[in-house]
Amino acid sequence: MLRGKHIILGVTGGIAAYKTPWLVRDLIREGADVQVVMTRSATQFVTPLTLSTVSKREVLMDLFPPSTEEPTGRWTEHIDLALWAELLLVAPASANTVAKIAHGLADNFLTTLILAARCPLVVSPAMDVDMYRNEVTQANLVALKEAGCHIIEPESGELASGLKGPGRLPELARLIEFLEKILTGSTRDLAGKKILVTAGPTFEPIDPVRFVGNRSSGRMGFALANAASQRGAEVTLVSGPVSLATPRQTTRIDVRTAAEMMAAVDRLFPEQDALIMSAAVADYAPATIAEQKIKRDRSGSSGLSISLKSNPDILKALGSKKTNQVLVGFALETENGLENARKKLSEKNLDAIVLNDPGVEGAGFETATNVVTIIGRSGSPRTLPKMSKFDVANEILNEIAPILKSVR
Ligand SMILES: Cc1cc2nc3c(=O)[nH]c(=O)nc-3n(C[C@H](O)[C@H](O)[C@H](O)COP(=O)(O)O)c2cc1C
Known part of the structure; x- marks a missing residue:
């Protein structure tokens, strides 16, 4: 159902980032064209090499190329990609990145891209139960909803810390189902009006x-x-x-x-x-x-x-x-x-x-x-x-x- 769809997967520094190679694989199996964008922290949990290999595209992370690098001609890649995307999914979305998006920060490749994107933005927060329940995180999630982002509520269960409660990244099938609904229009019953x-x-x-x-x-x-x-x-x-x-x-x-x-x-x-x-x-x-x-x-x-x-x-x-x-x-x-x-x-x-x-x-x-x-x-x-x-x-x-x- 995602055949030919241009999807950007933003991966941030949460423990659930280790699941993202499977997420990329499943999205590609559904026919999507996936570009992965990572934050620096995300690389502590999953390597860019793994995600580049499964997505068959170079993972993007740096807004500014190292000064030693040959000019690539790709200076405005964050804008070009923002326009290429038909859907932008941030999964897992760390509390830190949720806060940045809610406040319009653009201090890395992912947050800058998000600010420039015109396509639907889907955010899947995943974190420790207390980080999730924290009033500031909750206010940030409300702000994101009010700004028109789609939030996939985290699942409840045992978390990496051993604590129990909401904060788990949902099953990958649920994430994909959510994206399909947005992209195939089953929730877009007012299209054309x-x-x-x-x-x-x-x-x-x-x-x-x-x-x-x-x-x-x-x-x-x-x-x-x-x-x-x-x-x-x-x-x-x-x-x-x-x-x-x-x-x-x-x-x-x-x-x-x-x-x-x-x-x-x-x-x-x-x-x-x-x-x-x-x-x-x-x-x-x-x-x-x-x-x-x-x-x-x-x-x-x-x-x-x-x-x-x-x-x-x-x-x-x-x-x-x-x-x-x-x-x-x-x-x-x-x-x-x-x-x-x-x-x-x-x-x-x-x-x-x-x-x-x-x-x-x-x-x-x-x-x-x-x-x-x-x-x-x-x-x-x-x-x-x-x-x-x-x-x-x-x-x-x-x-x-x-x-x-x-x-x-
Ligand atoms: C072992 C470990 C696990 C972490 N897991 C999470 C997590 O699941 N969710 C989260 O929001 N932050 C988590 N953090 C904290 C983030 O990595 C940290 O806030 C970081 O600044 C996020 O950066 P980013 O939003 O740019 O990816 C974890 C930190 C460590 C050391």
């Missing part, structure tokens, strides 16, 4: 330094963009002001105000197959924006009143314009949730609405998890347990995937 996702808050200026905003972190929308892109969709993400990394293989457009978001979405909407409006667009904006910073009232306690005007309702506007696009809205409700969400669904001509209540533990803004109810066209609600925003994103996509298949 264009999906527009909005995320984050909008900031409505009061004066040059102040704004009216909300606490949306943008994580739900970024998770949606990430999940849709991993499932093969061509994703455009229109984001309000957030501090999140752009998921791999998505186009991001930054906006600040509801009016800017409206303009961007309106322009892009006609060519989309679906629009998922997860942004928390401000309902109101200051009626006038002071040209200069509003000064503190020196005379006493009269306070300051700001008059607000209604912002455009982006979803409603597009709901009335839609031809055959799939439209998904979000409803953040603190009371009469189901009733209000169903009303929005029909009033705004939506195909599905995602309801959440910020009062529920683990739901709403600023959390890594969410607790939602998805209501489809039929109106029957599907309440999901607390799960990561990435998993919620996939559930939302599962809801619209069958409708999308019948569109266009």
